């Protein structure tokens with residue numbers, strides 16, 4: 248068996264220990280004689296899996312009691328529709344546009360009401376987080392939408408916008424559980440699992456109870472109603488059972504590691520190794536403003552697209568895979584989620600040093 252260093256932006260690397268445990272339990276989960284994939288979601292044994300997952304996530308994030316945790320499907324993108332359909336009472340929402348995912352959410356919400364871009368970093372290819380002071384929050388905005396970590400461009404919020412009391416909605420897909428988070432600052436947090444938490448197919452929503460309402464837009468499909476999923480504790484229909492099981496294992500892995508403070512320390516060290524190297528390199532450079540740098544997605548380029556291509560090819564041959572930047576952005580992106588061991592970053596930096604020596608003219 249050969250495992251490579253996988254720098255994919257998502258679906259992404261998962262902790263090897265979690266995968267090994269799941270492999271051991273694949274054919275017979277806890278003497279049930281079945282795989283978790285094969286068991287009824289209404290069984291006692293699965294109920295314990297989802298209950299434990301929720302409990303461990305509550306512990307990890309210190310989720311206040313007046314928030315519900317939902318395990319849903321449809322990826323983060325389904326939330327782009329579900330949020331306006333359920334939260335847009337005044338039919339108005341404000342958006343901070345920091346990249347493709349924010350723009351997609353903005354465009355989708357525009358079908359259901361008026362959307363305002365109250366800040367944007369489009370002028371510089373989304374390479375920074377815009378100034379968050381004195382945002383012109385709409386007086387009757389139902390919510391303000393932000394994307395915590397911008398997977399494609401490699402930026403991250405280091406402070407929260409002042410929403411002047413309006414509900415803050417956070418797409419935390421690509422930094423969820425990478426550091427502590429004060430849940431009480433948000434009305435709704437959502438994250439597709441396939442970056443830091445588990446396999447694609449599960450999306451986690453943490454929503455404040457008073458936002459779970461019955462007066463969603465009248466034509467809202469039943470599967471897109473938070474009240475339905477909250478009342479049935481994520482079991483209105485068959486939930487993504489195997490995904491929830493793996494997410495639960497990742498939560499336990501994080502708890503055993505010491506929780507989110509511990510993983511944050513590791514993540515800062517990991518990203519620091521790579522950024523420090525980039526900052527002194529004569530061949531490579533980081534593409535985002537220093538004070539907006541993501542700890543999860545490190546975007547960089549070399550002195551030419553030809554050298555970028557050569558680098559990506561040679562890196563792959565050496566076991567560093569999925570380093571190609573997003574198709575519209577080019578260059579390189581190293582996604583270094585929680586499960587990427589620090590040895591992976593050390594090995595990558597070493598490889599980059601050698602490559603730099605060989606290719607710097």
Ligand code: PMP
Pocket residue numbers: 257321322323324325348394396397398399418419420421439
């Ligand atoms: N938001 C962010 C920040 C993302 O990175 C992604 C996926 N890369 C999405 C939303 C969309 O997620 P999904 O493919 O699960 O719909």
